[in-house]
Amino acid sequence: MTDKTVLNETHRALGARMVDFGGWDMPINYGSQIEEHHAVRQDAGMFDVSHMTVIDLHGDGTRDFLRHLVANNVDKLKVQGKALYTCMLNEHGGVIDDLIVYFFDEAHFRLVVNAATRAKDLAWIQQQAAAFGIEVKERPDFAMIAVQGPQARAKVLGLLHDIDRPRIEKLGKFAAAAGQGPGGMPLFVARTGYTGEDGFEIIVPNEHAVALWNALADAGVRPAGLGARDTLRLEAGMNLYGQDMDEDVSPWEANLGWTIALDEGRDFIGRAALEKQKAEGVKRVMVGLVLDDKGVLRHGQKVLTANGEGEILSGSFAPTLNKAVAFARIPVGEPGDVRVDIRGREVPVRIVKYPFVRDGKPQPGI
Amino acid sequence: MSEIPGDLKFLKSHEWARAEDSGLVRVGISDHAQGQLGDLVYVELPEIGSQVKAGEGAAVVESVKAASDIYSPVTGEVVEINEELNDNPETINEDAFGKGWIFAVKPSDRGELDELLSADEYAEVMENDDH
Numbered sequence: 152m153t154d155k156t157v158l159n160e161t162h163r164a165l166g167a168r169m170v171d172f173g174g175w176d177m178p179i180n181y182g183s184q185i186e187e188h189h190a191v192r193q194d195a196g197m198f199d200v201s202h203m204t205v206i207d208l209h210g211d212g213t214r215d216f217l218r219h220l221v222a223n224n225v226d227k228l229k230v231q232g233k234a235l236y237t238c239m240l241n242e243h244g245g246v247i248d249d250l251i252v253y254f255f256d257e258a259h260f261r262l263v264v265n266a267a268t269r270a271k272d273l274a275w276i277q278q279q280a281a282a283f284g285i286e287v288k289e290r291p292d293f294a295m296i297a298v299q300g301p302q303a304r305a306k307v308l309g310l311l312h313d314i315d316r317p318r319i320e321k322l323g324k325f326a327a328a329a330g331q332g333p334g335g336m337p338l339f340v341a342r343t344g345y346t347g348e349d350g351f352e353i354i355v356p357n358e359h360a361v362a363l364w365n366a367l368a369d370a371g372v373r374p375a376g377l378g379a380r381d382t383l384r385l386e387a388g389m390n391l392y393g394q395d396m397d398e399d400v401s402p403w404e405a406n407l408g409w410t411i412a413l414d415e416g417r418d419f420i421g422r423a424a425l426e427k428q429k430a431e432g433v434k435r436v437m438v439g440l441v442l443d444d445k446g447v448l449r450h451g452q453k454v455l456t457a458n459g460e461g462e463i464l465s466g467s468f469a470p471t472l473n474k475a476v477a478f479a480r481i482p483v484g485e486p487g488d489v490r491v492d493i494r495g496r497e498v499p500v501r502i503v504k505y506p507f508v509r510d511g512k513p514q515p516g517i
Numbered sequence: 518m519s520e521i522p523g524d525l526k527f528l529k530s531h532e533w534a535r536a537e538d539s540g541l542v543r544v545g546i547s548d549h550a551q552g553q554l555g556d557l558v559y560v561e562l563p564e565i566g567s568q569v570k571a572g573e574g575a576a577v578v579e580s581v582k583a584a585s586d587i588y589s590p591v592t593g594e595v596v597e598i599n600e601e602l603n604d605n606p607e608t609i610n611e612d613a614f615g616k617g618w619i620f621a622v623k624p625s626d627r628g629e630l631d632e633l634l635s636a637d638e639y640a641e642v643m644e645n646d647d648h
Binding site for chain 2: 168179180183184185378381382445446447449467468470475494
């Protein structure tokens with residue numbers, strides 16, 4: 152049986168093409184993935200991301216628990232509402248999941264983890280939490296709507312209660328605050344996203360989700376499907392769990408070294424393995440690829456380099472660039488002329504620094 | 518559901534074939550298929566002069582999300598390809614049964630056309646697809 156978000160009927164009424172997404176019946180597009188992609192880059196679009204898992208952690212030792220659980224250091228979270236992107240690792244330094252941690256107070260933090268990894272994440276967190284006496288509480292009573300694009304913040308701010316607007320307008324990147332939306336509905340508004348555009352991710356009680364969605368639509372925010380979300384995040388250089396990293400890949404190998412905090416005296420799960428890997432030298436690196444010829448780079452295609460074979464992780468046509476781009480994991484070292492095997496044809500590609508697109512603009516050299 | 522032209526024959530895998538007066542068989546994908554695939558961004562056309570076999574891959578269409586093999590409905594030699602698709606693959610999205618044709622084959626055995634689905638039979642396949 153597939154899970155449905157509280158917005159399922161709304162998507163169907165909008166004529167969405169629905170697909171199975173990690174056990175959830177989700178909209179892939181509402182007609183044209185490319186138009187939805189451009190709407191987010193140029194104006195404002197919204198995504199139903201209620202399939203993502205919200206987990207509240209309660210207990211006096213929650214910060215200590217999170218110091219142990221995740222590779223980034225939650226001591227960076229000093230101010231209420233501040234958020235942190237991090238990986239949760241296994242003992243071998245492999246990525247169990249990537250997630251966002253929100254800080255409410257010392258006895259209450261919130262995690263937002265991926266949809267497809269929900270069961271294993273919960274089991275792992277519960278197992279680790281036992282020793283710390285932390286309460287792990289899933290919040291299926293919440294829906295989540297991501298509003299993204301250069302006009303996203305303005306359009307959301309217009310729906311907020313006057314008393315909340317100035318405070319939420321001043322919210323810095325990767326920070327969140329509570330406020331009230333249309334009809335006084337309670338909102339948790341975070342200045343985070345997965346598209347490379349400015350915007351908010353809004354957590355709202357299920358019973359208000361449809362009203363919020365409709366209010367956003369009335370404010371000119373265009374519904375966008377998970378198809379557009381994928382091309383947007385690829386252009387923005389953001390990893391997708393399961394495609395760009397998994398339990399056999401360390402953050403070093405997934406270009407997420409910046410999320411690892413090897414601060415002194417903190418013994419997080421996977422730390423020893425990460426330090427060993429670093430000392431011995433990381434064998435594989437993640438790079439960006441651009442295909443200047445016609446064609447599309449796809450997950451699983453072989454990448455040929457001077458040092459041996461690698462493979463395409465996320466790959467797609469990039470609507471903002473009008474050509475194909477990809478992430479690939481290749482052997483470390485000078486790669487020489489790089490080619491990708493597309494159905495038996497060896498096609499030359501360029502290695503580039505990503506993000507491919509930032510703030511709506513193709514990056515130089517892409 | 519979209520109109521299905523009655524003069525076309527179909528494969529279950531959504532390719533259409535049109536027997537023309539010239540003796541050629543023109544091939545494309547159905548309107549239903551283009552709708553399922555979404556925005557098309559690239560078409561890998563066969564080479565003129567290449568041999569194709571009934572039921573085997575002859576071309577590839579790529580949407581933003583995925584690549585799909587296009588099977589030839591008949592065996593024969595590719596004599597025309599729709600070069601327009603090199604620059605405007607979305608022509609298939611706009612006019613799947615017309616300007617969005619992909620290639621044309623000089624068939625070695627026109628009898629193979631009899632084994633394809635009629636428009637009505639294909640409509641039934643689609644209905645089952647939707648369930």
